[in-house]
Amino acid sequence: MTKFIVKDIVDKFGYDVLAGKDGINRAVKIYGINRPGLELAGFDFEKNNINRRVILLSNKEQLFVNTLSEKVKKERYEYILNENIPMIILTEKFTDKILLEIAEKHSCPVVRASNITTSRLYQLVLEFFDEHFAPATEEHASLINVFGKGILLRGKSGIGKSEMTLELIKKNHLFVGDDRIIIKQRNNRLYGQSHEMLKNLIEVRGLGILDLSKIYGLQVLLDETKIDLVIELIHLDDEQYKSIDRLGIEYKYIKILDTKVPIITVPVTYGRNVSELVETAVSKLKLDEAGISCLKILQERFEEYSK
Structure with missing residues (x-):
């Protein structure tokens, strides 16, 4: 199986890269998409896992981080943005610029998906994953x-x-x-x-x-x-x-x-x-x-x- 990288996803769907362009060739090693509610709350049982899923942030994550102070936000973003995360996909409803600053520091690609519902985005990306991870x-x-x-x-x-x-x-x-x-x-x-x-x-x-x-x-x-x-x-x-x-x-x-x-x-x-x-x-x-x-x-x- 050929190597599957972040750039493949960006090119497939035409996403805008908002931050972390240096990490565009990161490998995507695990099937699936993670909505990181627990991680944003400060709990990450997979912290030391070297193979992590692509992260998707949308409206419910934005509503949650709006309840946090700027200091806590930075701590939580630092907590989840490590070298093992291949990329983060944002819908139009997630607009926190602090995330982009920290992602740039970690060279973690953050992309924007426009004019699409979260459920449809989820479906299309997983269908694309099927082409690479299917037995x-x-x-x-x-x-x-x-x-x-x-x-x-x-x-x-x-x-x-x-x-x-x-x-x-x-x-x-x-x-x-x-x-x-x-x-x-x-x-x-x-x-x-x-x-x-x-x-x-x-x-x-x-x-x-x-x-x-x-x-x-x-x-x-x-x-x-x-x-x-x-x-x-x-x-x-x-x-x-x-x-x-x-x-x-x-x-x-x-x-x-x-x-x-x-x-x-x-x-x-x-x-x-x-x-x-x-x-x-x-x-x-x-x-x-x-x-x-x-x-x-x-x-x-x-x-x-x-x-």
Whole structure:
């Protein structure tokens, strides 16, 4: 994971830096935002913790410090402004200039967020934190978005994942990545994207490395997709083939980063149009999510026919 610094947050949201510009490259090591009510009251049980959260000061903190004398304010600000705090974010409702003076002395960046409510600011910053602190893993697979569903194509090397991905792209589905897929877990959901080094690239045996942005244009590309289904491609002579549930009564699940995701196994052989099978698998997934079971329809017909 690349180093996450205060400047990343400032650049992302366009915050105005009011003090402590010398500390703009401080590392942000801990997920979360702290509203320092206890610290401003003089109690800080994490005083010696070297990894601290970003601090957010807004209306309720301003109302509290207004009750303090200037001497006490300085003491409290000195108490919380140490080298371990990455930065302080102020809303428009926090306007104490004494904080800025002390922050400048400690080279602690203080930034101003304008034209935004505290709750919305909190939400947006944490969503940005998710991108850097979310658990991640890497899969050797292809990732494509089919009918709005993220499909992770897995299988042994040479089984044809990249060729099937190309077929799906020709059918107007969206390409996310090939070969090295970075998977992150956010809010107990899985999201996949291409490894930065291989972005927009796909390797096809016999053709080599292809840049899909140059061949098909940017309209076929998607930076990231939620992973809704894993499709495991196997050869007909693979031992797994014997254990495939032909009726597909219920999905099997695998766990990736502690999140369960449905998986189906699709046999691959010459002359079999696997790209259409992938589209059909996604359509079936959508029907199942809507509570429509094709097997149940068959059972109902069988019962009606048996009467």
